[in-house]
Structure formats: C-alpha cells, structure tokens
Amino acid sequence: MESTKPSATELTLMKALWRQSPLSAREVHERVAPELQWSFSSTRKTLDRMLDKALIRAGEVHGIKVFSAAQSKVQTLAALAKDFSRTVLEVKGPLPVAMFADSALLSPDEIEDLERLLEANDHD
Structure with a gap:
C-alpha cells in the first residue's frame, strides 16, 4: 500500500515532528507559526x-495529547520526489539524489537511504 502524500502545509507540520517528537498541538503550532502565519485553530484542524490520513499518530504524555509522524522522513521525501519528477517534470529515468546534497532536513545517512529508495523504486 502506498503511503499518503502530505500537502505542502501538512509537510511543514511533519518536518516539525521529524525534528522532535512527540509534540503537543501547541508545540507544533509554535514551531510552524513563523512559516505558515496562521492561527492555532488552523494547526489543530x-x-x-x-490523523485521518494516517500521516501522524496521536498519543498521550502526562495527560496531554501529543503527535508524532507516522511516516518516515526518507520514505515520504522519496515518494514526493518521485511523484514530482514523474508527474511534473516527466522524468522517466533514475532521479538525481545530488539535488538533496545541501538539504538541512537530511543527514548524510538519510541521503544514502533516500538514494537506495529512489533506485529501488526506479522500476515502479
């Protein structure tokens, strides 16, 4: 089963959760508000x-509802990169992992994992 791809705003929230998890809704909001510039109720919604799309999981810590990413960063980024390259750029061959080299979001090990995923998925 293919994982659900997050929208641009959902991806912003997921990046906050990949950096640190679990987080309460308020903590997520504090981390994304400077970029998204929206209300706390928008973050909650x-x-x-x-949660409905199974992009994240909810739990409880000390009586507070907290959230964590349900999908791995590398798998999500591989799916997004593959989708963009195929549907927008119409690239048929292997994807260039070099485009991720200067990413502040990915460690060198994660870039290697991403390369393996993109190569493995090249035959899809």
Whole structure:
C-alpha cells in the first residue's frame, strides 16, 4: 500500500515532528507559526486531517495529547520526489539524489537511504 502524500502545509507540520517528537498541538503550532502565519485553530484542524490520513499518530504524555509522524522522513521525501519528477517534470529515468546534497532536513545517512529508495523504486 502506498503511503499518503502530505500537502505542502501538512509537510511543514511533519518536518516539525521529524525534528522532535512527540509534540503537543501547541508545540507544533509554535514551531510552524513563523512559516505558515496562521492561527492555532488552523494547526489543530490540520493535525486532525493528518490523523485521518494516517500521516501522524496521536498519543498521550502526562495527560496531554501529543503527535508524532507516522511516516518516515526518507520514505515520504522519496515518494514526493518521485511523484514530482514523474508527474511534473516527466522524468522517466533514475532521479538525481545530488539535488538533496545541501538539504538541512537530511543527514548524510538519510541521503544514502533516500538514494537506495529512489533506485529501488526506479522500476515502479
């Protein structure tokens, strides 16, 4: 089963959760507010939608509802890169992993994992 691809705003929330998890809705909001510039209620609604789409999981810590990413960063980014390259750029061959080399989001090990995923998925 293919994982659900997050929207641009959902991806912003997922990046916050990949950096640190679990986080309460308020903590997620504090991390994404400078970029998204929206209300706390918008963050809550987006988190609820992401739960419905199984992009994130909810739990409880000290009586507070907290969230964590349900999909791995590398798998999500591989799916997004593959989708973009195929549907937008119409690239048929292997994807260039070099485009991720200067990413602040990925460690060198994660870039290697991403390369393996993209090569493995090249035959899809």
